[in-house]
Amino acid sequence: MNISILYTLLKKSTGVSTDTRKIEKGNIFFALKGPNFDANAFAPKALEMGASVVVIDDIKHFVEEDERYFLAEDGLKMLQDLANYHRKTLEIPIIGLTGSNGKTTTKELMKAVLVKKFKTAATVGNLNNHIGVPLTLLAIKDDDEIAIVEMGANKPGDIAELCEIAEPTHGVITNIGRAHLEGMGGPEGVLKTKTELFQFLRDNGGKVFINSQDTILSNLAKRFDKPVLYPNSGDFCEVTFQEANPFVKFSVEENGTVFLSHLIGAYNFGNIATALTIGKFFGVEMEKAVEAIVAYQPSNMRSQLMEKRSNLIILDAYNANPSSMEVAIRTFGEMTGKKHKMLIIGDMFELGEHAEAEHARLGEIISEYQIEKVCFTGQLIAAALANYPKALYFPDPFSFRNWLQDSNLEDYLILIKGSRGMKMEGLVDFI
Numbered sequence: 001m002n003i004s005i006l007y008t009l010l011k012k013s014t015g016v017s018t019d020t021r022k023i024e025k026g027n028i029f030f031a032l033k034g035p036n037f038d039a040n041a042f043a044p045k046a047l048e049m050g051a052s053v054v055v056i057d058d059i060k061h062f063v064e065e066d067e068r069y070f071l072a073e074d075g076l077k078m079l080q081d082l083a084n085y086h087r088k089t090l091e092i093p094i095i096g097l098t099g100s101n102g103k104t105t106t107k108e109l110m111k112a113v114l115v116k117k118f119k120t121a122a123t124v125g126n127l128n129n130h131i132g133v134p135l136t137l138l139a140i141k142d143d144d145e146i147a148i149v150e151m152g153a154n155k156p157g158d159i160a161e162l163c164e165i166a167e168p169t170h171g172v173i174t175n176i177g178r179a180h181l182e183g184m185g186g187p188e189g190v191l192k193t194k195t196e197l198f199q200f201l202r203d204n205g206g207k208v209f210i211n212s213q214d215t216i217l218s219n220l221a222k223r224f225d226k227p228v229l230y231p232n233s234g235d236f237c238e239v240t241f242q243e244a245n246p247f248v249k250f251s252v253e254e255n256g257t258v259f260l261s262h263l264i265g266a267y268n269f270g271n272i273a274t275a276l277t278i279g280k281f282f283g284v285e286m287e288k289a290v291e292a293i294v295a296y297q298p299s300n301m302r303s304q305l306m307e308k309r310s311n312l313i314i315l316d317a318y319n320a321n322p323s324s325m326e327v328a329i330r331t332f333g334e335m336t337g338k339k340h341k342m343l344i345i346g347d348m349f350e351l352g353e354h355a356e357a358e359h360a361r362l363g364e365i366i367s368e369y370q371i372e373k374v375c376f377t378g379q380l381i382a383a384a385l386a387n388y389p390k391a392l393y394f395p396d397p398f399s400f401r402n403w404l405q406d407s408n409l410e411d412y413l414i415l416i417k418g419s420r421g422m423k424m425e426g427l428v429d430f431i
């Protein structure tokens with residue numbers, strides 16, 4: 001099938017959908033294969049729901065006499081090709097954004113800053129993979145002036161592939177940490193994968209932004225031509241960290257004013273500095289950019305603050321990996337404000353052979369701080385007991401819930417963090 005014909009149909013459509021559960025009238029439906037379904041079988045359903053065109057890749061489901069059917073060799077590849085076709089028609093800056101932690105937060109902050117000056121397109125939610133990136137690109141409108149594309153990776157080569165589709169002109173890596181170690185083949189794999197973005201930009205005359213406070217990233221700087229260094233290299237935009245107790249406070253340039261964000265934890269300073277630097281680079285007035293950051297509220301379960309009686313709870317149940325755990329524990333270790341402190345840590349997933357060592361290391365990190373009560377819950381986290389035997393250990397969530405309920409905590413500052421699969425948010429009700 002000819003891609004230019006499909007593109008003409010796209011222009012007449014109301015957009016693209018890959019899911020009959022969310023399809024809108026006039027959408028082009030792409031039938032993809034996933035772990036649970038082969039969506040080729042949903043083509044009739046998609047048409048019934050009002051799809052204008054269905055792109056399928058299984059001849060068994062092809063209805064030749066119905067001109068709304070398009071048969072592709074590979075539906076996913078067709079979606080990606082169409083996204084790249086659309087991208088090539090756009091002459092706007094496309095900012096690629098990857099990193100082990102903080103991509104979505106940084107993306108949302110960057111968007112909040114850039115909308116102060118530009119009609120800005122950005123990844124919706126967390127649509128950052130080989131399907132999400134094409135969908136993000138296809139949602140960029142002809143009158144959008146700038147776009148932010150979040151790119152996620154599970155294995156080496158993923159970011160390079162997404163770059164071929166999105167062809168970013170600018171790029172940011174939030175940080176290079178120890179996440180998805182299993183698929184990435186260890187820390188070197190993570191470094192290689194994340195730097196694929198910068199390599200693409202180098203090969204294609206793009207611009208890289210480097211957080212020089214991050215040792216790994218700043219070591220990369222010399223490999224690139226005129227990178228924009230920030231936050232306080234004197235090179236570009238001066239943003240200074242003040243404190244995080246628990247919310248990040250920062251100041252900008254010579255202006256002595258200290259601004260208070262709604263973001264918890266010192267690690268969010270890097271996310272804020274990135275957004276301000278991007279804003280300044282593209283000419284957003286600093287005053288308006290700061291206003292955007294200060295107004296920004298993080299979305300569900302990404303370091304949310306909750307009050308329960310006299311206790312203050314930091315719920316960080318969205319995800320966890322060794323590097324985000326480390327910064328979360330360190331930043332919590334420094335926090336003050338309540339009479340008591342309690343740290344609740346659950347398992348980190350997707351670490352493969354690194355699981356035991358990485359959980360054990362958490363025990364070591366915790367022992368650097370004075371934290372009155374430390375609780376571990378889950379199977380993998382048991383390894384941390386070797387380095388932090390004082391912790392209370394609950395292998396199953398039920399015994400932990402009972403214990404929490406009976407404890408009647410008062411005047412505690414509490415951090416709860418674990419991988420998404422641990423559903424750590426369920427504990428809050430028992431505090």
Ligand code: ATP
Nearest residue numbers: 100101102103104105267270302303316318324327
């Ligand atoms: P995903 O891989 O799911 O797309 P992400 O990279 O988009 O994740 P966010 O959704 O922004 O990351 O944040 C998820 C969690 O990561 C937060 O709740 C916080 O605990 C942690 N985090 C955010 N920013 C940083 C950072 N700069 N360094 C370390 N950890 C961070």
Ligand code: UDP
Nearest residue numbers: 018019020021032033034035036037039042
């Ligand atoms: N899908 C669909 N309608 C359904 C179920 C699934 O269009 O009722 C699509 C889904 O959006 C995806 C593809 O079928 O593009 C493969 O589904 P998957 O195996 O990933 O299952 P899911 O996790 O989406 O339920």
Ligand code: MG
Nearest residue numbers: 103104126128
């Ligand atoms: Mg994300």
